Amino acid sequence: MSHVHVTTTINGDPTEFLCEADETLLDALRDRLNLTGTKEGCGSGDCGACSVTIDGRLVCSCLTLAAEAQGRSIGTIEGMAKGDKLHPLQQKFLDHAALQCGVCTPGFLVAADALLKHNPDPTETEIRYWLAGNLCRCTGYDKIVKAVTEAAADLRRA
Amino acid sequence: MAHDGKPVAAGRKFDSVGTRPLRPDGIDKVTGRARYGADMNMPGQLIGKVLRSPHAHALIKSIDTSAAEKLPGVRAVITARDLPDLTGGDQGQMDTLVNTMARERTLYDGHAVAAVAASSASIAQAALKLIEVVYEVLPHVTDVDEAMKPDAPLVNGGVITNGVTPKPTKKSNVLIRHEFGHGNIAKGFADADIVVERSFKTEATHQGYIEPHACVANLGADGTGDMWVCTQGHYNVRAVCAAMLGLEQSKLRITASEIGGGFGGKTMLFIEPLAFALSRKANRPVKMVMSREEVFRATGPTASSSMWMKVGAKKDGRVTAAHAVIKFQGGPFGGSLVDMGAMACFACYDLPNVKTEGYDVFCNRPRAAAYRAPSAPIVTFATESVMQEIADKLGLDPVDMRLKNAAKEGTKSSYGPTYGPIGLKATLEAVKETPHWKTPVAPGKHRGRGVACGFWFNFGGNTSVSMAINADGTVALAYGNPDIGGSRASMSLMAAEELGIPYEKVRCIVADTASLGYNDTTDGSRVTFAAGLSTINAARNAIKVMCARAAKTWGISEDAVTWEKGHAKPAGANAGKFEPLSMAQIAATAQNTGGPIAGHFETFADSAGVSFGTHIADVEVDEETGKVTVLRYTVLQDAGKAIHPSYVEGQYQGGAAQGIGWALNEEYIYGKDGRLQNAGFLDYRIPVASDLPMIETVILEIPNPGHPYGVRGVGETPIVPPLGAIANAIAAATGVRMGDIPMSPPKLLKALEGRAR
Numbered sequence: 001m002s003h004v005h006v007t008t009t010i011n012g013d014p015t016e017f018l019c020e021a022d023e024t025l026l027d028a029l030r031d032r033l034n035l036t037g038t039k040e041g042c043g044s045g046d047c048g049a050c051s052v053t054i055d056g057r058l059v060c061s062c063l064t065l066a067a068e069a070q071g072r073s074i075g076t077i078e079g080m081a082k083g084d085k086l087h088p089l090q091q092k093f094l095d096h097a098a099l100q101c102g103v104c105t106p107g108f109l110v111a112a113d114a115l116l117k118h119n120p121d122p123t124e125t126e127i128r129y130w131l132a133g134n135l136c137r138c139t140g141y142d143k144i145v146k147a148v149t150e151a152a153a154d155l156r157r158a
Numbered sequence: 159m160a161h162d163g164k165p166v167a168a169g170r171k172f173d174s175v176g177t178r179p180l181r182p183d184g185i186d187k188v189t190g191r192a193r194y195g196a197d198m199n200m201p202g203q204l205i206g207k208v209l210r211s212p213h214a215h216a217l218i219k220s221i222d223t224s225a226a227e228k229l230p231g232v233r234a235v236i237t238a239r240d241l242p243d244l245t246g247g248d249q250g251q252m253d254t255l256v257n258t259m260a261r262e263r264t265l266y267d268g269h270a271v272a273a274v275a276a277s278s279a280s281i282a283q284a285a286l287k288l289i290e291v292v293y294e295v296l297p298h299v300t301d302v303d304e305a306m307k308p309d310a311p312l313v314n315g316g317v318i319t320n321g322v323t324p325k326p327t328k329k330s331n332v333l334i335r336h337e338f339g340h341g342n343i344a345k346g347f348a349d350a351d352i353v354v355e356r357s358f359k360t361e362a363t364h365q366g367y368i369e370p371h372a373c374v375a376n377l378g379a380d381g382t383g384d385m386w387v388c389t390q391g392h393y394n395v396r397a398v399c400a401a402m403l404g405l406e407q408s409k410l411r412i413t414a415s416e417i418g419g420g421f422g423g424k425t426m427l428f429i430e431p432l433a434f435a436l437s438r439k440a441n442r443p444v445k446m447v448m449s450r451e452e453v454f455r456a457t458g459p460t461a462s463s464s465m466w467m468k469v470g471a472k473k474d475g476r477v478t479a480a481h482a483v484i485k486f487q488g489g490p491f492g493g494s495l496v497d498m499g500a501m502a503c504f505a506c507y508d509l510p511n512v513k514t515e516g517y518d519v520f521c522n523r524p525r526a527a528a529y530r531a532p533s534a535p536i537v538t539f540a541t542e543s544v545m546q547e548i549a550d551k552l553g554l555d556p557v558d559m560r561l562k563n564a565a566k567e568g569t570k571s572s573y574g575p576t577y578g579p580i581g582l583k584a585t586l587e588a589v590k591e592t593p594h595w596k597t598p599v600a601p602g603k604h605r606g607r608g609v610a611c612g613f614w615f616n617f618g619g620n621t622s623v624s625m626a627i628n629a630d631g632t633v634a635l636a637y638g639n640p641d642i643g644g645s646r647a648s649m650s651l652m653a654a655e656e657l658g659i660p661y662e663k664v665r666c667i668v669a670d671t672a673s674l675g676y677n678d679t680t681d682g683s684r685v686t687f688a689a690g691l692s693t694i695n696a697a698r699n700a701i702k703v704m705c706a707r708a709a710k711t712w713g714i715s716e717d718a719v720t721w722e723k724g725h726a727k728p729a730g731a732n733a734g735k736f737e738p739l740s741m742a743q744i745a746a747t748a749q750n751t752g753g754p755i756a757g758h759f760e761t762f763a764d765s766a767g768v769s770f771g772t773h774i775a776d777v778e779v780d781e782e783t784g785k786v787t788v789l790r791y792t793v794l795q796d797a798g799k800a801i802h803p804s805y806v807e808g809q810y811q812g813g814a815a816q817g818i819g820w821a822l823n824e825e826y827i828y829g830k831d832g833r834l835q836n837a838g839f840l841d842y843r844i845p846v847a848s849d850l851p852m853i854e855t856v857i858l859e860i861p862n863p864g865h866p867y868g869v870r871g872v873g874e875t876p877i878v879p880p881l882g883a884i885a886n887a888i889a890a891a892t893g894v895r896m897g898d899i900p901m902s903p904p905k906l907l908k909a910l911e912g913r914a915r
Contacts, residue, residue, distance in 0.1 A: 020280065027279075030196075030197075035190075036190070036193070036194075036196075036197040037189065037190015037191065038190070039194070039196075039368070039369065039418070040196065040370070040447075041368040041369065041370070041418075041450065041839075042450040042838065042839045043449060043450055044450065044838055044839070044840065046450075046838060046839035046840045047368055047450075047839050049368055076190070077189065077190035078189070078190050080189070081189055086185070086188065086189075090188040090189065093188050094180050094181070094184040094185070094188060095180070096804070097178070097181070097644070097802075097804035097805055097807075097808055099184075099187055099188070100419075100642070100643035100644060100805070100808055100812060101367070101368070101369070101416075101417060101418050101419045101420075101642060101643060102183075102187030102188075102192055102416065102418070103194055103367075103368050103369040103416075103418025103419065104368045104418075105187055105188055106188075106190045109188060124852075125848075127847070128847040128848040128850075129847075129848045131846075131847045131848075132846040132847050132848040132849075133846075134846075134847070135366075135368055135839060135844060135846065136368070136847075137365075137366050137367055137368055137419050137421070137812070137816070137844060138419060138643060138808070138812045139808055139811060139812050139815075140808075140811035140812045140813075140814055140815030140845075140850060140853050141815070141845075141846075141847040141850055142811045142850075142852050142853045143804075143807075143808060143811070144847070145847065145852070
């Protein structure tokens with residue numbers, strides 16, 4: 001079983017790892033790099049709990065091969081806060097009680113961040129459709145949509 | 159006992175309770191630091207995986223594991239032979255043992271047959287393919303009505319039905335018949351001006367928690383073990399694993415991870431005993447994580463049902479009699495929770511004559527688990543559909559018709575007990591005051607509004623809480639229920655309230671099984687009620703100690719000290735003689751006044767308050783496709799007392815969303831081969847953000863006299879009314895009354911086409 005050597009950047013840190021040829025980026029992040037903030041809910045690209053960015057593009061890390069990280073820049077939930085300063089999305093999720101169990105939260109935050117970079121002033125409908133790839137079973141999405149709306153307003157003012 | 163007997167202070171002003179502080183575990187959960195089931199690793203761990211039956215019903219003729227055992231990297235292979243029968247004839251334990259690992263026969267598609275532990279996931283997966291199982295396929299049945307036919311294949315060997323006279327002589331798939339009610343329904347129907355009778359069918363749904371089951375087990379040669387596991391009840395994990403493995407409970411220490419949703423589905427065990435058994439055999443830690451497909455095929459979905467209901471009423475809408483016959487299949491062992499369905503069925507109404515009959519039926523499907531107010535959404539769909547049909551036929555306002563029949567304090571419930579103070583009428587009256595009700599359905603084609611009520615029993619149960627006063631006057635609170643949706647915040651609020659200190663001074667932990675007395679599983683909406691009640695009483699016990707220490711410091715008698723806003727104060731004749739002592743001051747000198755300060759409390763909380771809610775739904779039906787869009791939705795529910803209103807709203811919204819999914823889309827689909835055809839989130843479609851509107855909430859507070867602050871559990875009732883509310887809205891929009899759940903586009907389209915003809 002020969003491994004693939006991957007040189008990549010994760011949350012700005014130069015990173016190297018070995019992985020199996022058919023290993024997912026999700027498994028490499030979680031099991032080889034101990035970045036367990038990215039979650040596996042389905043393994044089939046249906047729940048969005050494993051959302052990360054590759055060169056700024058939102059992807060399901062369970063549908064991405066770890067070897068594809070070669071030479072790319074990966075963004076995960078662990079890179080979202082700057083030191084002890086939470087990203088406005090993280091803060092608004094807390095303020096609005098937009099999480100209950102919290103297991104889908106990292107995926108929602110990464111996906112919502114990608115939305116706001118793409119569209120700084122989304123309507124409620126645009127938020128709901130952008131986040132339709134992220135499943136939350138606890139909240140009914142109401143407080144998540146409110147948190148994203150307010151974070152967007154904060155970021156526009158910033 | 160319930161609590162210390164002090165009644166809820168009417169009009170009590172709270173300082174902390176009812177505010178909305180940030181949850182204590184929030185930062186970890188928005189930064190990815192919180193550790194869930196699959197986020198833990200133990201040194202030297204192996205990866206465990208399970209081989210599952212592809213057949214709905216089959217005899218296991220042989221299992222050959224020799225090739226798998228020889229694969230390099232494989233450290234243990236287990237089958238039922240490694241889990242000997244230690245049940246001593248206990249049927250419940252036997253059912254759990256058989257469900258954990260098939261013995262002589264497999265009982266459903268996905269039933270565990272063998273398990274391996276290997277040095278990597280890929281080796282474990284390869285080893286599964288080397289295990290040779292010879293099956294003799296047996297006839298199977300997956301539909302409840304089919305399973306009750308006289309010539310149905312007998313599931314799990316069949317059973318002699320209990321609760322039927324005369325006792326049957328022949329085995330069938332019916333485990334037991336339940337009956338509840340009072341009065342004389344024949345007389346009640348004779349008195350009725352109108353009688354509505356209907357049949358219903360509902361498919362099984364899954365809790366659909368986003369985090370699959372996961373654990374890491376370590377069981378050494380000396381029989382001492384540890385486990386990290388995502389579960390709703392780590393004490394239950396300890397009890398079941400210890401019994402199955404033949405160990406004393408003290409040998410196992412179970413730590414609950416953060417839990418990524420449960421909704422009842424993580425009250426049962428599946429992989430946990432296998433992980434311990436593999437660890438014992440391999441003498442290494444073993445980590446097991448279920449795939450989503452395994453979660454759907456092999457954990458506990460709900461029952462599926464077939465129901466018949468008949469309700470009679472006078473012209474003014476007053477119900478004279480109600481009768482329901484409810485048949486649930488809940489897998490191959492019974493335990494479908496049909497008894498709870500039969501009890502909850504008419505619990506919203508004050509009925510002179512009522513009878514419910516429930517049949518618990520075997521099928522070749524996975525063993526049902528609880529799902530949020532288990533059984534109540536199913537039966538309430540039928541009840542609220544029939545109630546609305548009567549209101550429609552009599553031309554009555556749906557809220558007034560329900561108010562006329564609503565249960566109130568003093569009502570003898572359809573399942574036996576007489577209600578204390580309850581909030582159903584309050585929620586119905588509040589409906590009329592909502593912006594939603596006051597505004598007509600937004601104009602558009604095929605739109606309609608529906609209303610439905612819902613009930614849940616709520617539970618209390620065994621609870622232990624321990625509170626330590628730290629040397630700096632801060633508080634460490636240990637409770638024993640996984641925090642499934644903000645309970646650290648509510649415990650901290652109640653502790654802060656009772657002690658009279660800021661919320662931030664309290665740190666809550668979810669203790670492991672070796673660190674705190676026994677706690678029942680996180681279920682029955684029990685935690686804010688029972689662990690909260692225990693937290694308040696633990697604080698009261700700590701306050702008693704702190705008052706005594708102040709008395710000692712001042713040299714006055716203990717009963718001359720009172721507690722106010724986090725301080726001991728001299729009272730009575732000594733009032734004003736000494737400066738009040740803060741918790742920090744009392745704690746700082748504790749070693750001179752008797753040692754460390756703590757309060758603890760243990761109880762069987764039996765004073766949970768029943769819960770009621772009413773929902774309003776506006777829908778639009780696309781008559782060309784059968785797709786239903788929810789336009790507007792409001793939840794009204796009695797919380798008793800909302801400790802952290804944001805998380806109470808969250809329960810209302812989340813329960814409503816799950817109920818909407820159940821009403822419109824979610825279902826287990828079995829093929830003729832008895833195999834589950836939609837074991838994934840693509841084909842088992844739970845609501846996504848674009849499927850739902852904002853969900854408006856109204857919290858009512860009718861205090862539960864059995865809790866010091868009046869708390870009722872709030873978590874389960876919100877999933878009960880949506881099925882009926884949506885069905886009633888669809889009927890209002892289209893004139894079609896749906897008898898089958900889910901009301902998915904193909905089914906609704908068929909019904910609409912039937913109407914056209």
